[in-house]
Amino acid sequence: MFFDEQFRLKVGLAEMLKGGVIMDVTNAEQAVIAEKAGAAAVMALERVPADIRKEGGVARMAPISKIREIMSAVSIPVMAKARIGHFVEARVLEALEVDYIDESEVLTPADEEHHIAKRDFKVPFVCGARNLGEALRRIAEGAAMIRTKGEAGSGNIVEAVRHIRTIVKEMKQLTVLGKEELVHEAKNLQAPLELVEWVAEHGKLPVPNFSAGGIATPADAALVMQLGAEAVFVGSGIFKSSDPDARARAIVKAATYYKDPVKLLEASEGLGIGMPGLDVSQLPRSELLQTRGW
Amino acid sequence: MAVAGVLALQGDFEAHARILRRAGAEAIEVRTAADLDAADGLILPGGESTTMLKLLREEGLFEALRVFGETRPIFGTCAGAILLARHVTAPAQESLGLMDIDVQRNAYGRQLDSRIATIAAPGLDGGQIEAVFIRAPIIRRVGPEVGVLARYDGNPVLVEQGRRMAATFHPELTGDLRVHRFFLDKVEENAAQTRPVSVHR
Secondary structure, three states, rough: OOOOOHHHHHHHHHHHHHOEEEEOOOOOHHHHHHHHHHHOEEEOOOHHHHHHHHOOHHHHHHHHHHHHHHHHOOOOOOEEEEOOOOOOHHHHHHHHOOOEEEEEEOOOOOOOOOOOHHOOOOOEEEEEEEOOHHHHHHHOOOOOEEEEOOOOOOOOHHHHHHHHHHHHHEEEEEEEEHHHHHHHHHHHHOHHHHHHHHHHOOOOOOEEEEEEEEEEEHHHHHHHHHOOOOOOOHHHHHHHOOHHHHHHHHHHHHHHHHOOOHHHHHHHHOOOOOOOOOOHHHOHHHHHHOOOOO | OEEEEOOOOOOHHHHHHHHHHOOOOEEEEEEOOHHHHHOEEEEEOOOOOHHHHHHHHHOOHHHHHHHHHHHHHEEOOHHHHHHHOOEEEEEOOOOOOOOEEEOOOOOOOOOHOOEEEEEOOOOOOOOOEEEOOOOEEEEEEEEEOOOEEEEEEEEEEEEEOOEEEEEEOOOOOOOOOOOOHHHHHHHHHHHHOOOOOOOOO
């Protein structure tokens, strides 16, 4: 039921992004910098997460003119964010023909109980997750790519590490369970048994598993990839640093050579100043983005 | 056993490695010029050609691949086919020029125009193949030495030129081993000719 032709095409594009870096951009100029630096895709949004955090207010889908401007500026895939549960924003983005929609906790949620029914769309979706249950619920709804939520706009990798470790550990645990135990686990994970059984058999998600939320350096990107992420999203980390072009190139290099310390040293050198970071443990709970989504 | 390298800078290189192993080859990931030494043939996978091109240039692999392609079999799928072409359009970009084909990028449109089609493939056993096109390019011209193994909508989608091959679709995303076997035959044949005696393998 889950893996029909439409779904294979959606997952197919995610497969092509593996080993790559998806960069947040807010205009055509940044999109061109990202493409030239080797981004595998760009994410069009109105404000990067660090600014959303700072300025507050309701964060919505980016203005259409901005997204159009970005789509015509680059030849790589263009993604855009819709608010959680805002299926009309998603329909508008689909009509615009963006290549992927991120139903994202970085924007202010439009629905506090329901995510978008993503199987009904022809355009593919990526969703954030902090643990396996959340990941599998999103896949059941139709997400064709999962990314860790991390803590967007924090410049702090600690939450992305927690989330990728949690997802990987929970998947490993399923692989040693018997059939009866998987039924019980499906209940605990609040996820469909069919997907729980698939993960138990394969030891991985049935869709590509990427990481996002707090990646600010080449070493951060390599860290989450060594922990099991298959590609990375970088939000504020590039265009909130002192030299976006150099940093973008360096993170692209790190995503390819994530296991090669000498190449990572080369990538880490001469980057200027990184984005200012936040201690996530000092943030009030109401300011956490990762707790959005259900 | 033939050793098939898969260029692992970015893209679906793992999917290719999996299919190669199922087809009975040894598969290795290639990220540096030194990694090429161990490979009898090389696959350039799907992914973003702009990303791969940037890394090929910066890591000194661009020339190394050209030299590799002079003597050993090479097969590009989608982004890989773009890298192998003589001329690339939409937009124009540098390429290895190892195959006498001209390729237009993203020629079907955006992701919403991606598609799966069962196509006639007279060049393969069985004569038909399921082809997965993802933001695929179109081969707009083939040179006189290029053989067309399959077409879709009138355009060549699987081509060969001596020991080189290109596909605009993704045979690595289906369970079908025939395209990879076709390439591995070229790899085996070439290795047998160029390495007559091999005791340490």
